[in-house]
Amino acid sequence: MIRVRFAPSPTGYLHVGGARTALFNWLLARRHGGVFVLRIEDTDADRSSTDMVEGILDGLRWLGLDWDEGPHVGGPYAPYFQSQRLDRYRTTAERLVAEGHAYYCYCSPDAIKTKREAAERTGVAWRYDRTCLALAAADIAAKERAHQARAVRVRAPERRIGFDDAVHGRIEFDGSHIEDFVILRSDGHPTYHLSVVCDDVEMGITHVVRGDDHVSNTPKQLLLYDALGAPVPRFAHVPLIMGPDKKRLSKRHGATSVIEYARQGYLPEAMVNFLALLGWSPGSGDQELFTRSDLIARFALERISGGNAVFSVEKLDWFNQQYLWMLAPDELSRRVQPSLASAGLWRSSYAADRRDWFHAVLQLLKPRAKKLTDFVQLGQYFFADELVYDPTAVDQHLRAEGARDHLLAVQAALDDLDPFDVRTTEAAVRAMAESRGVNAATLIHALRVALTGRTASPGLFEVAVLLGRHRVLARISSAVALMESSSAPPQSHPS
């Protein structure tokens, strides 16, 4: 039975890199009918908070990565918060000392820091000098009597140590580079190495899938597995996600939190598809779009790329657009609702008697939308009573020669058109253009600005019909009024 875990430390929101690591773990578990454990690594109390924990859980829920054991759901190895497991780490550390795998170190962090800095100045690679390993029994007794603070260090053997990584293959380290590292701080808190290994062992984790930044920690943890007499899991170190400048992805590259992408109108299914293909590929075939079950069926650690990958918002946008288009009308309207609501443009009738109309509008706008939030801007003239005129558009098409008369004529023609549909409105406008001796485009452009306030929109006649005769006529009047009221200083809008 495969057991994997995602073990975030709640010092921030769920980062896209963490999200992808979680996704890979989840895919592996689902692929093999295993268990996906969520464990919170909050041993660093200063930097952790319960708000952050919930933020991370929200991110995972949004992506649809459900965990089988962990916060809220519990499980046979509860608790799943490391801050509630501190006694186990302490006990384990004591056990390692008792068995001779570790020893107490009374050196103060400051003293060590001083030594290290001195060593670095002379260009020598620093390792803890084992001062306390050499302590005589009497010295130790004296320090104990004085209640001197002590940390626990592992006694690192001088042998080559390596492992077979699922993505990188064999990775080996020379023991001479591994120092006697601290596993239990003098305040009784474990360091990362101790807590991960303890928990991974106790929770029966079979595969450790984590970021590449952990490869150099692995030999130390291998030592711990060995000292504990525990079976070593299979490791898979997945490459990091970078910004467009190839630097570690950070806020200055844009959003890094998955929840931020949710807010920006991205769909979780698009994010999952995008993230899955960032550093992983199913191999054969040119397919880019994968459903969740496709991904589960094809996922394999061995197909994860070895190199870092650049996060491309452009490609994410494309995925999002693809998934947006696949949404059924009802589903699309349900998902667009929050964006419209926060812009103050949502009406409950859109889900009731005006449902069909609303669906038709979304359908018309859809090819122009990449994100859910795009519908706010794209559909402003459908959803708001007050039209927002783009000054450039007004200058260009409304203040044009004869525009006023053209619009008035079109208005009259549309007034008693029956029926009022795409075919009839188009025919009427084109006929009007011909009788007035102008290009149909001239009338269409002016009319578009009058109806939408802008130069770009879906097909003008589709827009007109969905707006409805009443609003069309009214907006033409408003446009004419606008021309008359502000005709004196035509285009005097500096800056």
Add this chain to the structure above:
RNA sequence: GCCGGUAUCGUCUAGGGGUCAGGACGGGUGGUUCUCAGCCAUCAAACCGGGGUUCGAAUCCCCGUACCGGUACCA
């Protein structure tokens, strides 16, 4: 500095001793058209460098270089 990892179009990648080095995003051009988007067609764009091994290397080996990560009583 030391240790570890990685190197195929701008980006994500497929491939892997003999291929026209394939796809996708993005970009260019043309078409459709009332604008925008979309759609259709089409183009440009890559095997980090140097040595080997081999009939043949992008692919295997070595050496460089670049980039990324680590080098804590952070995780």
